[in-house]
Structures are given as C-alpha cells and as structure tokens.
Amino acid sequence: MVLHYLSERPEQSGGGPVSDAHASSTVPPPGARAGFVVGKAVGNSVVRHRVTRRLRAVVREELHRLPGSADLVVRARPEAGTASSDVLRRDLTAGLDRLLGSGVTRS
Template identity: 70%
Template sequence: MVLHLLPVRPPARMAGGLGVPADGVAGGPATGPRAGFVVGKAVGNSVVRHRVTRRLRAVVRDELDRLPDTADLVVRARPEAATATSEQLRRDLSAGLDRVLGERSASRRSRS
C-alpha cells in the first residue's frame, strides 16, 4: 500500500463566492482526521476491490488517532492487497504511518 498524508487540510473553497463551501456543507471546518481510499482495477474485480476497501477502512479506523485532527490520509491499495490478510494490511499501514509521521517530526526538528 502507498500512503499520502496531508497534515493540514486547506480551508474549504467557496462555491462561486456565495459563502457556501464547494462541498455544500455550511458551518465550520471539519474536525478530526479523514481517510480516503484508492483501490484500482489492478487490485481485482469489483467484488475484490470492495472487499479490500472494507478491510482497509477497518484497519485505518484503528489508526486514525495517530494523526493530527487536521490531517487527510489517502491509502492507495496495490495489487498485493487482494490476497493480503487483515493482519498484514494492519502491519503495512502501521509501518507506513511510522515512516510518514516519523519523517514529518524529524523534518520539524531539523528546522529548529
């Protein structure tokens, strides 16, 4: 799997300058980290892709507390995800988050 992390979500765009966010939801900014999934045809047919998405969603749900409240995470499944167990997906996600979050905090320390 491939992870893409945006630690700070950009402000909502306004639709046509009317004061309504482009997503159509009025109110303040969304709180809490969000996750999205990309599971392409290379992973398998529709049934396999949906199964992989459900399993990834369950694995990511357990790890969202590691992310800042303003973070967006995109998880892209590779073809190997079709045959991976949930435990393998969990280990891959944890290792990927360790790497992404570790690099982010290391880059902060180097600037100080």
C-alpha cells in the same frame, strides 16, 4: 500499499454555488480524514470492495495517531487483493510510523 499524507487541510474557499442558506456557515467535522483508492489492478469488484472494507477497518484503528487537520489517502497495490487484514494492518502501521517519524518498531 501507498500512503499519501497531508498534515494540514487547506482552507476551503467559498467560490462554489451555495444551494442552501445554511451551507455557507457549516464547518466540516473536526478530525483526521481518510480516503481509499482501490483500482482494477487489485481485482474484480468483489475483491476491491473487500479490500476497501478491510482497509477502512484498519485505518479506523490508527486514525487517532494523525492530527485533527490531516488527510490520509491509502492507495492499494495489486498485492492487497490477496493480503489478509493482519498484513494490511502491519503495512499501514509501518507506513504511518515512517510518515509520522515514530521510532517505535512493532512486530
């Protein structure tokens, strides 16, 4: 798995067309966000959706570690198609430890 991390979300410019009068005043919900990229190399549609669901559950448990303005993109490698949730959790935790500079080692 590959993690792409943006610690500070860029300001949104109001350059696009607004279809609703309230849309320009709405603020995105606070908190860290996560996105997933699970390509065809991981497996067929059923496998890709299973990996996405597992990754979503694993990331949900670790999202509190990120600043509220952070964006995280998790890109699944082909090995994720056969990996268990425990392996995905271990890899995500190790990746976040490296990204966030946490010296905590987990087993």
